[in-house]
Amino acid sequence: xxxxxSFRWYILIFPLLLFTVKNGNxxxxxxxxxxxxxxxxxxxxxxxxxxxxxxxxxxxxxxxFGKEPVRDFYYVLSDISMIASRKTGLNTNLxxxxxxxxxxxxxxxxxxxxxxxxxxxNRFRLAHRFSADQSFNLNPNEEVKLKYVxxxxxxxxxAEFPLNGQSVDAREFYLKINNEYLYGWQNSGNDxxxxxxxxxxxxxxxxxxxxxxxxxRLDSFLNATTRNSFWLSVNWFFRI
Amino acid sequence: MNELPRKIILIVLLTTVFTxxxxxxxxxxxxxxxxxxxPPLANKMIESLAISGKIKWYSExxxxxxxxxxxxxxxxxxxxxxxxxxxxxQDMEITIDTTEIQENVKEIIFKKLESVFNKYSIYKxxxxxxxxxxxxxxxxxxxxxxxTNNVKYELVVNGKTGNTTKQYEMVFDNxxxxxxxxxxTQKNADNLEF
Numbered sequence: 001x002x003x004x005x006s007f008r009w010y011i012l013i014f015p016l017l018l019f020t021v022k023n024g025n026x027x028x029x030x031x032x033x034x035x036x037x038x039x040x041x042x043x044x045x046x047x048x049x050x051x052x053x054x055x056x057x058x059x060x061x062x063x064x065f066g067k068e069p070v071r072d073f074y075y076v077l078s079d080i081s082m083i084a085s086r087k088t089g090l091n092t093n094l095x096x097x098x099x100x101x102x103x104x105x106x107x108x109x110x111x112x113x114x115x116x117x118x119x120x121x122n123r124f125r126l127a128h129r130f131s132a133d134q135s136f137n138l139n140p141n142e143e144v145k146l147k148y149v150x151x152x153x154x155x156x157x158x159a160e161f162p163l164n165g166q167s168v169d170a171r172e173f174y175l176k177i178n179n180e181y182l183y184g185w186q187n188s189g190n191d192x193x194x195x196x197x198x199x200x201x202x203x204x205x206x207x208x209x210x211x212x213x214x215x216x217r218l219d220s221f222l223n224a225t226t227r228n229s230f231w232l233s234v235n236w237f238f239r240i
Numbered sequence: 241m242n243e244l245p246r247k248i249i250l251i252v253l254l255t256t257v258f259t260x261x262x263x264x265x266x267x268x269x270x271x272x273x274x275x276x277x278x279p280p281l282a283n284k285m286i287e288s289l290a291i292s293g294k295i296k297w298y299s300e301x302x303x304x305x306x307x308x309x310x311x312x313x314x315x316x317x318x319x320x321x322x323x324x325x326x327x328x329x330q331d332m333e334i335t336i337d338t339t340e341i342q343e344n345v346k347e348i349i350f351k352k353l354e355s356v357f358n359k360y361s362i363y364k365x366x367x368x369x370x371x372x373x374x375x376x377x378x379x380x381x382x383x384x385x386x387x388t389n390n391v392k393y394e395l396v397v398n399g400k401t402g403n404t405t406k407q408y409e410m411v412f413d414n415x416x417x418x419x420x421x422x423x424x425t426q427k428n429a430d431n432l433e434f
Binding site for chain 1: 269270271272298398404405406407426427428429430431432433434
């Protein structure tokens with residue numbers, strides 16, 4: 001299939017080039033940490049499902065490229081979300097849900113809408129996810145005095161390659177690569193974020209997978225100081 | 241044992257047998273085979289074809305047992321040769337498109353699909369040649385337009401019945417008569433969708 005090879009090159013080379021270009025900016029800041037998540041899916045009748053996710057972020061190091069880093073282990077946030085989804089076709093899924101983000105001094109609420117398409121090719125699976133979310137700060141406090149609404153539009157392409165055989169079977173490893181683009185706006189400001197996530201996963205059985213990889217995020221893209229985030233991503237997916 | 245539980249068990253058993261007799265679930269698990277694990281007889285047969293491209297060997301586990309498969313691409317066609325564990329050729333599958341099925345057979349197949357599904361699309365078609373006659377390997381170098389007897393067509397079809405779309409593997413004989421229909425269980429995609 002002619003597009004397969006060109007797609008693979010795109011997914012590996014373009015984001016790496018982008019990272020190289022942005023890394024060259026001495027003003028760029030960075031942060032390093034870990035981001036474990038637990039994802040539990042409950043299958044329901046009539047092609048419905050509930051997806052429950054909890055994710056935390058722990059920061060180990062931050063700083064500016066070319067300068068002495070700040071090494072300080074601290075908890076950043078926790079996300080708890082629930083998405084209700086329905087299979088609308090053999091390969092398509094439509095969902096909507098709610099997320100609560102707990103930070104040290106505030107709680108952010110978010111509504112989520114998403115549509116995904118997963119296609120099976122000869123030796124890999126490709127998924128497109130289109131989503132939108134709206135974030136609210138409903139309880140202003142001394143530190144965050146304003147209520148705000150932030151809107152985001154997101155597109156993610158993800159590919160899963162079996163490392164043994166032509167499909168990912170039980171007790172086999174796989175390689176998954178996500179590339180996501182986010183556009184957000186709030187009041188008069190806007191920003192773009194790019195995410196690249198290469199992951200190695202292990203399929204215990206079809207309904208239980210463990211993944212480990214790097215979640216790289218480049219944001220504050222349109223501002224003078226770009227931010228690079230390197231999160232060690234540990235994800236467990238389980239379906240009941 | 242009481243009469244009622246016995247009757248219930250019998251009804252459950254009979255129901256299971258009748259509902260599963262024609263439509264079954266497809267199960268296949270394949271893994272790459274090391275060069276040292278390839279049956280020598282099968283390896284020799286493949287080498288005799290002198291295929292220039294890469295040949296991938298797989299061990300395949302299914303409900304009917306374990307087999308060895310050699311897959312390669314030649315003259316813009318995908319071939320799959322299946323062997324038993326001793327290396328004896330079982331069958332050959334070639335991926336084709338709808339234009340390569342005989343017109344009269346194609347018409348019968350499509351009429352059957354229209355009668356089974358409200359809506360359908362064909363994902364893949366393979367023609368199966370039984371492997372008892374090793375001369376079928378000559379088809380690789382000399383593709384023939386006319387099919388021989390005992391050829392089967394295996395279609396992977398996305399079919400909609402009612403409000404539900406599922407994927408099926410459907411096998412038709414050389415006359416276009418449906419002989420087997422299995423539902424293909426979609427693999428969990430939670431890690432791709434969320």
